[in-house]
Structure formats: C-alpha cells, structure tokens
Amino acid sequence: MSETAAPSSLDELVFLEDGRRVAFQLHESVYPIDAVYGAAYLFLDRCFLYVHRVADAVLEVRLKPKAAPAGPEALEALAGEFANALLDQVVRVQVARSTGRIREYYMARAFLSAPASASIDALLAELDQEELAAEALEIEVPWQAGGRSE
Amino acid sequence: MSLRIDFSRSVYAASAVEAAVAAWSQLGRFTVEASADTLHVTVADPHPGVPDLLDHFANHALFLSIQDARRAAGASA
Numbered sequence: 001m002s003e004t005a006a007p008s009s010l011d012e013l014v015f016l017e018d019g020r021r022v023a024f025q026l027h028e029s030v031y032p033i034d035a036v037y038g039a040a041y042l043f044l045d046r047c048f049l050y051v052h053r054v055a056d057a058v059l060e061v062r063l064k065p066k067a068a069p070a071g072p073e074a075l076e077a078l079a080g081e082f083a084n085a086l087l088d089q090v091v092r093v094q095v096a097r098s099t100g101r102i103r104e105y106y107m108a109r110a111f112l113s114a115p116a117s118a119s120i121d122a123l124l125a126e127l128d129q130e131e132l133a134a135e136a137l138e139i140e141v142p143w144q145a146g147g148r149s150e
Numbered sequence: 151m152s153l154r155i156d157f158s159r160s161v162y163a164a165s166a167v168e169a170a171v172a173a174w175s176q177l178g179r180f181t182v183e184a185s186a187d188t189l190h191v192t193v194a195d196p197h198p199g200v201p202d203l204l205d206h207f208a209n210h211a212l213f214l215s216i217q218d219a220r221r222a223a224g225a226s227a
Contacts, residue, residue, distance in 0.1 A: 033161070037220075041213070041216050044213055049209060050205075
C-alpha cells in the first residue's frame with residue numbers, strides 16, 4: 001500500500017490522493033487514537049481502512065472506497081467527510097474525558113443515596129393504597145348492578 | 151502468489167489480528183510473525199474468487215481492534 005501523490009488540503013488537514021484512495025497523517029497530540037478509531041469505525045461499511053503508525057505519535061490513515069473507482073472529486077469529498085468525522089470524534093473524546101469524573105459522581109450518588117429496597121417498599125405501599133381505595137369513577141359492573149336491582 | 155500486510159501493534163490488537171486470521175483462514179494460508187512493534191501477516195494462495203481479500207481482512211482486523219479498545223476503555227472507566 002504505497003502511493004505517490006501530490007498532497008491536497010482541506011484548509012488545514014493535508015491529505016494525499018492517488019486516484020484510488022486518500023491518506024491522512026495525523027498527530028496523536030491533536031487526534032488521539034480513540035478519535036481515530038471512532039472515525040474509522042464510521043467508515044468501515046463503505047471504505048477499506050488501514051491505520052499505520054509512521055512515527056512516534058503520528059498515525060497514517062488510508063481510506064479506499066469499496067464501491068467502483070472513485071474520481072478525484074469523490075475522493076476529495078470522502079476526505080472531507082472523514083475529516084469532519086474525525087473532528088467530531090475528537091470533541092467527543094475531549095467531552096468524555098472532561099466530564100468523566102462528574103458522570104461517575106452522579107452515578108455513584110444515584111446508586112448510593114436512595115437504597116433500592118426503600119423505593120421498592122414505597123412502590124408496594126402505593127399499590128396497596130390503590131387497591132384499598134374506593135373506585136374513583138364509581139362505575140358499576142354488571143354483577144353489582146344486578147345485585148342492586150334485586 | 152502471496153500477499154503481505156503489516157499491522158502496527160499500537161493500533162491493531164494482536165488478539166484482534168489472530169481472530170481475523172481465524173475467520174479468514176478458509177480463504178488463504180495465513181501466517182503471522184510478530185516483531186517488537188509490528189505484526190507481519192502473509193497470505194499464501196489467496197482465494198481467487200475474493201477480490202480485495204487483504205483489504206477485507208484489514209478491515210476486519212481494525213473492527214476487532216476497535217472493539218477491543220472500547221471494551222478495555224469501558225472496563226477501566
């Protein structure tokens with residue numbers, strides 16, 4: 001899998017395109033591997049992907065459409081889509097990291113502050129109350145109506 | 151005829167590559183050699199009826215590696 005192609009760019013993100021596939025070189029300080037995995041996962045159904053470490057903290061991602069040979073415009077569009085997905089995944093990773101502690105705190109609080117048995121007891125008591133209460137709408141059922149008429 | 155592909159061990163989990171090899175073993179004679187940071191996979195006598203065999207195989211290995219990484223992240227969270 002080697003290509004000899006001139007680099008193109010999507011504003012800042014440079015990619016190579018050789019007529020059959022596009023390739024990005026991504027620095028892990030900007031695009032963590034979890035984000036690269038996330039973006040790659042989204043394209044596995046329609047592209048062949050190959051991720052390779054080319055240097056310390058530098059990953060190369062190659063995408064080749066599974067469909068019939070794509071033209072330069074289609075490849076450029078694919079590169080743009082992948083770049084967008086990548087950015088989306090970077091944001092997701094950052095949000096997940098920055099809110100991880102607070103999510104853990106809320107989960108712990110939800111589980112620890114209200115014992116499950118107490119809520120189950122409350123529900124059972126509520127059901128008992130409902131069964132004991134009089135029929136709110138006082139709708140007569142046939143056997144009651146018959147009993148009264150006699 | 152044989153095909154060859156190298157997987158960076160920091161990207162592709164060894165267990166994922168092994169699982170992919172097991173899944174695709176009917177379509178060629180796969181051998182895996184491991185070095186410090188790379189898994190070298192060679193496919194001898196690839197099935198002629200499957201075009202892009204190596205690409206499909208690499209996709210499967212990547213998919214399983216992503217699954218592995220997510221499982222590990224979930225377990226450590």
